Amino acid sequence: MTKLLEAFEGVVYPSVLSHIRHLGRLLAGKSVVHVNSTRLGGGVAEILHRLVPLMNELGIDTKWEVITGEDAFFTVTKTMHNAVQGSEKGLSKEMTEVFEETNRENARRLAPIVSEADFVFVHDPQPVPLCALCPERKGKWLWRCHIDASRPNRRVWAYLRNWILPYDGSIFSLPEFAQPMPHPEYLVPPSIDPLSDKNCDLEPGEVTRTLGEFGIDPDRPLAVQVSRFDRFKDPLGVIEAYRLCRRSQDLQLILAGGEATDDPEGSAVLRDVLDAASGDPDIHVLVLPADAHRTINALQRGADVVLQKSTKEGFGLTVSEALWKEKPVIGGDTGGIRLQIIDRFNGFRVRTAEGAALRLRYLLQHRARAERMGENARAYVRENFLITRQLRNVLAILVAQLQGDRERLEVFVP
Amino acid sequence: MFCPALPEEARSDPDVFPVTDASLRVPGAAAGSFLFFHIVFFAREERWSGKERPLKTSLTTVSFGGEEERKEKSRTPERKVIRMSTQAVMSFEVRSCELVTICTGIRAKTLGELREGIRAVPEGCLHYHFWGRLMRPQIGESEFDNDFAGWVAGSLHDVTLAERMSAVNPADFADLEELRGALLDLLDDRLDTEESTAWSRGDAPFFFTRAQLLVFPPHRTVACPEEFPEALRGMDRSSLFYHFIDAARRTPLHCDDVTAWLEGFGSSTEDLRKRLRRVDPYLLSLEELREYLLLAFEEGVGKGEAPGSDSGGGASGTSGGAAGHVRGTSPEGAEGVVSRGGDGA
Numbered sequence: 001m002t003k004l005l006e007a008f009e010g011v012v013y014p015s016v017l018s019h020i021r022h023l024g025r026l027l028a029g030k031s032v033v034h035v036n037s038t039r040l041g042g043g044v045a046e047i048l049h050r051l052v053p054l055m056n057e058l059g060i061d062t063k064w065e066v067i068t069g070e071d072a073f074f075t076v077t078k079t080m081h082n083a084v085q086g087s088e089k090g091l092s093k094e095m096t097e098v099f100e101e102t103n104r105e106n107a108r109r110l111a112p113i114v115s116e117a118d119f120v121f122v123h124d125p126q127p128v129p130l131c132a133l134c135p136e137r138k139g140k141w142l143w144r145c146h147i148d149a150s151r152p153n154r155r156v157w158a159y160l161r162n163w164i165l166p167y168d169g170s171i172f173s174l175p176e177f178a179q180p181m182p183h184p185e186y187l188v189p190p191s192i193d194p195l196s197d198k199n200c201d202l203e204p205g206e207v208t209r210t211l212g213e214f215g216i217d218p219d220r221p222l223a224v225q226v227s228r229f230d231r232f233k234d235p236l237g238v239i240e241a242y243r244l245c246r247r248s249q250d251l252q253l254i255l256a257g258g259e260a261t262d263d264p265e266g267s268a269v270l271r272d273v274l275d276a277a278s279g280d281p282d283i284h285v286l287v288l289p290a291d292a293h294r295t296i297n298a299l300q301r302g303a304d305v306v307l308q309k310s311t312k313e314g315f316g317l318t319v320s321e322a323l324w325k326e327k328p329v330i331g332g333d334t335g336g337i338r339l340q341i342i343d344r345f346n347g348f349r350v351r352t353a354e355g356a357a358l359r360l361r362y363l364l365q366h367r368a369r370a371e372r373m374g375e376n377a378r379a380y381v382r383e384n385f386l387i388t389r390q391l392r393n394v395l396a397i398l399v400a401q402l403q404g405d406r407e408r409l410e411v412f413v414p
Numbered sequence: 415m416f417c418p419a420l421p422e423e424a425r426s427d428p429d430v431f432p433v434t435d436a437s438l439r440v441p442g443a444a445a446g447s448f449l450f451f452h453i454v455f456f457a458r459e460e461r462w463s464g465k466e467r468p469l470k471t472s473l474t475t476v477s478f479g480g481e482e483e484r485k486e487k488s489r490t491p492e493r494k495v496i497r498m499s500t501q502a503v504m505s506f507e508v509r510s511c512e513l514v515t516i517c518t519g520i521r522a523k524t525l526g527e528l529r530e531g532i533r534a535v536p537e538g539c540l541h542y543h544f545w546g547r548l549m550r551p552q553i554g555e556s557e558f559d560n561d562f563a564g565w566v567a568g569s570l571h572d573v574t575l576a577e578r579m580s581a582v583n584p585a586d587f588a589d590l591e592e593l594r595g596a597l598l599d600l601l602d603d604r605l606d607t608e609e610s611t612a613w614s615r616g617d618a619p620f621f622f623t624r625a626q627l628l629v630f631p632p633h634r635t636v637a638c639p640e641e642f643p644e645a646l647r648g649m650d651r652s653s654l655f656y657h658f659i660d661a662a663r664r665t666p667l668h669c670d671d672v673t674a675w676l677e678g679f680g681s682s683t684e685d686l687r688k689r690l691r692r693v694d695p696y697l698l699s700l701e702e703l704r705e706y707l708l709l710a711f712e713e714g715v716g717k718g719e720a721p722g723s724d725s726g727g728g729a730s731g732t733s734g735g736a737a738g739h740v741r742g743t744s745p746e747g748a749e750g751v752v753s754r755g756g757d758g759a
Contacts, residue, residue, distance in 0.1 A: 013650040015510045018633045023512075175621035178517040185517040187623065396512045400626050407538050408664075410629045 023395035024058030037126035040290035083156035107133035147314040191390035197293035210298035224303035244357030326374035346377035507632035569616030686714030
């Protein structure tokens with residue numbers, strides 16, 4: 001057993017680690033490259049920070065490469081990201097030129113690494129042209145879509161689809177997100193790392209201290225939403241829900257947003273949030289550095305209720321983070337949140353600010369029920385949304401890719 | 415599970431009869447596995463037909479000897495092994511599995527589209543929508559017991575049809591094609607009698623999904639029924655899925671692996687086997703299945719007839735799963751993976 005995996009003993013079933021070890025032996029010596037657009041901020045980077053070392057520890061030569069680009073490129077990819085999630089704003093010819101030229105530059109830079117790899121995972125739309133732009137590629141290429149592509153802007157999707165077609169397979173978080181493709185479309189929900197700074201156990205003193213640093217009263221009820229300042233996360237809806245709840249309940253609110261280098265729209269949304277929050281000392285808008293994992297951990301642990309009131313969501317890993325910390329979560333009834341929150345079992349799914357306010361009041365009123373939901377929440381994540389499950393899924397896909405599309409594969413460990 | 419007997423053509427078709435039960439082997443000897451494979455299959459063949467039959471099935475996937483040797487063995491039954499007692503030599507190998515879930519790209523928004531999808535999708539897709547739910551995040555009791563019924567109720571709000579679809583128990587059908595036929599009949603009846611339902615759109619589409627099954631090597635062996643409950647407590651859900659759900663599709667007579675194994679202990683496990691055969695996994699979550707099995711073992715071990723009144727070398731009764739798992743390296747290349755192709759029922 002390897003050291004990083006050893007740390008999961010006692011957290012997951014022994015057979016989970018046994019599966020990972022078997023799959024690792026089958027794939028040992030293979031080379032894998034992950035390519036995405038940021039090393040800091042967002043769920044993808046967080047997953048790769050743990051997935052890559054784990055794969056290396058299993059003897060799979062795994063690298064993580066990040067594409068680079070100017071601000072103009074990331075403005076285009078943000079528009080693209082929003083369009084895949086349904087925004088009507090499309091791409092102009094100039095925008096696609098910027099997109100393609102930046103990807104051509106990255107393809108030239110990365111070609112020596114990715115062309116020789118046995119497997120290449122390209123994450124999200126930003127670097128998607130790399131596959132077509134590396135015609136000398138030798139291995140299997142998989143496009144990993146982390147966002148909600150269930151109802152994409154059709155023109156933008158048609159443009160992207162041409163870049164996706166050359167891949168050997170795609171991976172989506174939910175079947176709803178998958179669009180018809182001529183190659184296998186695998187389903188792998190993302191996961192959290194229970195041992196990372198963001199999710200590990202903390203001493204109560206550290207939680208109280210962190211709340212104090214931000215001027216939050218640990219003795220008063222607290223609701224927290226942690227996510228980028230992004231319109232699809234509906235931070236303004238959260239403020240509205242808080243205000244509705246405050247009519248009958250004492251409550252403090254934290255909106256904590258990380259910074260992501262590939263999200264130029266964040267500052268505009270942040271301005272709107274600050275405007276909406278101005279004048280209320282119980283609303284705390286926190287702009288945290290991308291590596292403030294322990295702070296986020298403490299804020300989530302200090303909360304009575306965690307919100308993730310997204311209107312569109314690729315998956316919403318902050319939900320699983322909060323559930324792992326035994327917090328009931330009120331989440332938007334969308335995307336991967338539906339998979340994580342079971343109504344009344346570990347939280348509530350809502351569609352409106354009014355609905356979120358009602359559930360906030362309920363959880364603050366019924367403390368014992370909220371506590372039971374919190375216990376359910378941790379057990380549910382342990383079973384379904386830890387990184388060991390995702391690693392297992394990813395390795396299984398690599399084995400399946402090597403063996404072709406057969407219904408039953410029996411693993412023989414060399 | 416699906417039927418008590420295997421059709422004649424299926425017995426000689428390697429695609430239908432491709433995999434031996436992967437849970438039994440003779441411990442302590444590599445060749446023993448191969449030997450045991452023959453023991454069980456000869457016994458079974460004799461039971462079925464009253465005469466010897468060539469054993470060409472399932473050896474396609476093993477790696478002992480070369481291809482010619484395997485063919486030769488398939489043509490030349492080793493009669494002497496039939497008479498060996500299976501008692502006290504068998505161990506149950508606990509395996510686990512992984513489902514690689516794949517979208518088919520087919521989706522349905524109306525009842526008519528659901529019918530077309532059910533008609534068109536591969537058998538494995540039907541299996542996934544009846545059984546795959548057991549491997550997905552699952553909390554509490556679902557009102558409807560398969561994905562189709564769940565969608566018809568939750569998205570089309572046709573609870574009448576959902577009830578009927580949920581009552582379709584896959585165990586009542588000889589194979590998945592019969593199951594498909596039954597679903598299509600139900601849908602056609604509904605579409606004929608309630609024309610408007612053909613066009614009403616669901617709140618959300620139904621996504622037809624299938625899965626590849628990766629089966630892992632045994633990670634534990636169990637020597638006797640008395641040891642089994644402890645192993646059962648430590649199994650993860652995928653082991654339960656493999657030995658109870660997948661086994662019903664994998665093995666010729668659609669029996670779970672544990673009942674098949676217990677047959678080797680003769681009449682001493684008869685009562686326990688009866689209890690296990692009463693389990694209806696269609697109505698249980700995997701955790702509930704585990705609890706049920708634990709109870710059955712607690713109440714059933716040692717409650718059979720006296721040991722020694724062997725009922726026939728371990729391959730009698732209604733079980734069809736008992737067969738040796740032949741271990742070795744893959745004949746299909748260095749990756750060490752053997753494809754077992756599509757299954758029958």
